[in-house]
Amino acid sequence: GEKVEQHESTLSVREGDSAVINCTYTDTASSYFPWYKQEAGKSLHFVIDIRSNVDRKQSQRLIVLLDKKAKRFSLHITATQPEDSAIYFCAAASSGSWQLIFGSGTQLTVMP
Amino acid sequence: EAAVTQSPRNKVAVTGGKVTLSCNQTNNHNNMYWYRQDTGHGLRLIHYSYGAGSTEKGDIPDGYKASRPSQENFSLILELATPSQTSVYFCASGDRANSDYTFGSGTRLLVI
Numbered sequence: 001g002e003k004v005e006q007h008e009s010t011l012s013v014r015e016g017d018s019a020v021i022n023c024t025y026t027d028t029a030s031s032y033f034p035w036y037k038q039e040a041g042k043s044l045h046f047v048i049d050i051r052s053n054v055d056r057k058q059s060q061r062l063i064v065l066l067d068k069k070a071k072r073f074s075l076h077i078t079a080t081q082p083e084d085s086a087i088y089f090c091a092a093a094s095s096g097s098w099q100l101i102f103g104s105g106t107q108l109t110v111m112p
Numbered sequence: 113e114a115a116v117t118q119s120p121r122n123k124v125a126v127t128g129g130k131v132t133l134s135c136n137q138t139n140n141h142n143n144m145y146w147y148r149q150d151t152g153h154g155l156r157l158i159h160y161s162y163g164a165g166s167t168e169k170g171d172i173p174d175g176y177k178a179s180r181p182s183q184e185n186f187s188l189i190l191e192l193a194t195p196s197q198t199s200v201y202f203c204a205s206g207d208r209a210n211s212d213y214t215f216g217s218g219t220r221l222l223v224i
C-alpha cells in the first residue's frame with residue numbers, strides 16, 4: 001500500500017523567512033495531496049492541497065509543489081509568522097480508494 | 113454548519129474492557145475514517161467505510177472493529193482494550209468527488 005514519508009520531523013525558522021517541508025510517496029496511482037495543520041492539543045485543519053494534474057498551487061502565503069517523476073511534494077510557507085507554528089502533516093490518496101495516508105508530521109517553530 | 117463530532121472527548125478504560133468510540137458527521141459524506149495519532153507515527157488508518165453497512169480494514173486494524181449503521185454514524189470498537197491502544201483517535205469524513213476531508217476533535221483514550 002501507499003507509504004508517505006515526511007522528511008523533516010522538526011523545523012525552526014525566523015519570523016519572515018520561508019519554511020519548506022518535504023514529503024515523498026510510493027504509490028504512482030496517488031493523485032491527491034493535501035496538507036493539514038495541527039495546533040497543540042487540537043484537531044487537524046486543512047490548509048492546501050494539490051492534484052496530480054498540476055505541479056504548482058498557491059494560496060496566499062502557501063505554495064505546494066508536486067514532482068510526479070520523483071514522487072515528491074513540498075509545502076512552502078513564505079513570510080512566516082508566529083501563528084504558523086504548529087505540526088504540519090502531508091498526506092496522499094489515490095483516486096481508486098480515497099484513503100488518506102499521512103506522513104509522520106513536521107513540528108514547525110517560527111521564532112520572533 | 114457541517115461537522116464531525118466525536119464522543120467521548122476523553123476516556124479511561126481498564127485493560128480487557130470494551131470501549132466504543134463514536135463519530136457523527138453532518139457533511140453527508142460517503143466515506144468515513146478512523147485514525148490513531150501517536151508521536152513519531154503521524155496518523156495511522158485503522159478502519160474506513162464507503163457508506164452505510166460497509167467497513168474496510170486500514171493499515172492497523174488488529175484489535176479494532178468498526179461499525180457503520182448509517183450515513184452519519186461510524187463507531188470504533190475495542191472489544192478487549194490493551195494499554196498499547198492508549199492513543200488519540202480521530203474520526204474523519206470525506207467526499208470522493210470533492211476531496212474534502214473533515215476531522216473531528218479527537219478522543220483521548222487511556223487504557224490502564
